[in-house]
Amino acid sequence: MNQSAKRHSPLQVALIGGAIATTATVSVFGPAWTRCVRAALQDSPKALVDQVWQVVNREYVDGSFNKQDWQATRQSLLSKNYSSNEEAYVAIREALQKLGDPYTRFMDPKQYEALTSQTSGEVSGIGIRMEVNDKTKRLTVVEAIENSPALRGGIKAGDEILAIDGKSTLGLKVDDASKLIRGKAGTPISLQLGRAGQNAVTVKLTRANIEVPTVRYTLKQEGNRRVGYIRLREFSAHAAEQMRRAIRDLSNQKVDAFVLDLRGNPGGLLQASIEIARMWLDDGGIVRTVNRQGYSEDTKANRTALTKLPLAVLVDGNSASASEILTGALKDNKRAIVIGGQTFGKALVQSVHELSDGSGLAVTIAHYYTPAGTDINHKGITPNIKIDLTEAQERQLASNPSLVGTQSDPQYARAIAVLSSNNFAQFSASQSTRPMSASASDLQF
Known part of the structure; x- marks a missing residue:
């Protein structure tokens, strides 16, 4: 919603908020005290904890923080020692739960990557939709997306995916197959395909960034x-x-x-x-x-x-x-x-x-x-x-x-x-x- 903060970081993407803007981590305790704290917390899990607290303190829609003492929450968070980011994640989630808002939530790096991929409307892969065919129990192509490596490589709806980079797909779930197929744009991938009335063929493709049809x-x-x-x-x-x-x-x-x-x-x-x-x-x-x-x-x-x-x-x-x-x-x-x-x-x-x-x-x-x-x-x-x-x-x-x-x-x-x-x-x-x-x-x- 704030359109004017593009000079700061980290990246802020508004989810049903629309604006792509950037925000600064602003402390409420004064510049000198803040510099000391930042120096002490730099590159530690506590820095992450404090970053989360600051964002919520500045932006959360309920100024009463669900009638919680948000300042006391900060003191409690920073009084603990965290041996890893994972320990900090647990503490962050516990603190956010006090707000009573399921939509204010913390995401670990994998969860955040999944969300940004979803909202961007793009994936890095070959551009196919798949299903496990009810009758054959085989992983089957439902559609090759327009302007995708799969379509350019001649993959068609109905093709059975027999192997991905030499790994058999027999018994493989769609989600697991998707993980094998997705990858960094520009990297190679090999699919063994079965097509009705023909011998199995191997198709070599190069992954690309693909716009997902919504x-x-x-x-x-x-x-x-x-x-x-x-x-x-x-x-x-x-x-x-x-x-x-x-x-x-x-x-x-x-x-x-x-x-x-x-x-x-x-x-x-x-x-x-x-x-x-x-x-x-x-x-x-x-x-x-x-x-x-x-x-x-x-x-x-x-x-x-x-x-x-x-x-x-x-x-x-x-x-x-x-x-x-x-x-x-x-x-x-x-x-x-x-x-x-x-x-x-x-x-x-x-x-x-x-x-x-x-x-x-x-x-x-x-x-x-x-x-x-x-x-x-x-x-x-x-x-x-x-x-x-x-x-x-x-x-x-x-x-x-x-x-x-x-x-x-x-x-x-x-x-x-x-x-x-x-x-x-x-x-x-x-x-x-x-x-x-x-x-x-x-x-x-």
């Missing part, structure tokens, strides 16, 4: 309507540009309406959600954030919408954080009909800091509200049309993902029914202020 879209013919179906899995650094391509491509194909699927989307970068909201909204508020000092910042649309076509948004109990910001903006501005289950209910913004040893710290820095001023924390957003899937329907879609976004998907089918209605505009306006419970017939699509 937006998938397709044109669907639903009766006499052409519908652009877009599924957004998370709000990564590349999500906005991928969404822009999807909207433009589908618009060029002369769609009549859109379905935006945010089900299962856990959130991500705030700035990505703002940019995507502006692709659908010409005017109106998007989100209001309030920090510890009570400073309020309103973010609005800026007349950059890419389409004004009818829009339905699909959500569920796992649509959280940045997903709820986007959903709240579209619903409150009556730009879309929201269909599905109650959303997760996370209305807090975190900033993420890289620490001196490569570990990381996420700190809640603000509370956010929808354009109508609604606090959705622990409550979620109530859809205009509330339609929950039965356990049987959830199992069916989970076991057969190809059914998601089809008429066999009750929430999608309801969206198509609404978008196909001749009085969609009137329906949108009249239903935007109150939830509509699904009837038994709604569940039979």
Whole structure:
């Protein structure tokens, strides 16, 4: 949120906070005392402990620190001797637990690396999606990602991965195989592949940094309507540009309406959600954030919408954080009909800091509200049309993902029914202020 601190370090990446900025470790005890402490703590686990304490002390959204004596916590932390960074990690986590906020959390170097990789929307590897085939029990390629070493190397969906750098994949789980395949860009990797009706072949590739697709879209013919179906899995650094391509491509194909699927989307970068909201909204508020000092910042649309076509948004109990910001903006501005289950209910913004040893710290820095001023924390957003899937329907879609976004998907089918209605505009306006419970017939699509 603070855009002006780029002269400092360590790196701070705002998680559903959007800004990439840098911050200084500022002590509250005065410069001379601070210099002495820093000299004494330099390159020790205590330096890490103090760094975490300082960031929380400066930025945490609750100035009472959950009614904890945060100064006494610092004294306690620095009074201990730590023989390793791992011991310091334990103490840090115990101190953060006192805040009673699951989103303010410490990450060891591996956990921090995983988070930054996820939010960057990039991985270093060969660019394939894999699964263990239910029938053959073999590790199988589901997709070779566009512009990836795998696609350029001729790898196709359905290819069985028999070995990775000479190591057999028999009985190997997808996560374990992924660890073998990922690696530093520019390094070589060898895959032995099996393909129906052919002898096994060995493919040699060079790993590269690959943009992970977080937006998938397709044109669907639903009766006499052409519908652009877009599924957004998370709000990564590349999500906005991928969404822009999807909207433009589908618009060029002369769609009549859109379905935006945010089900299962856990959130991500705030700035990505703002940019995507502006692709659908010409005017109106998007989100209001309030920090510890009570400073309020309103973010609005800026007349950059890419389409004004009818829009339905699909959500569920796992649509959280940045997903709820986007959903709240579209619903409150009556730009879309929201269909599905109650959303997760996370209305807090975190900033993420890289620490001196490569570990990381996420700190809640603000509370956010929808354009109508609604606090959705622990409550979620109530859809205009509330339609929950039965356990049987959830199992069916989970076991057969190809059914998601089809008429066999009750929430999608309801969206198509609404978008196909001749009085969609009137329906949108009249239903935007109150939830509509699904009837038994709604569940039979």
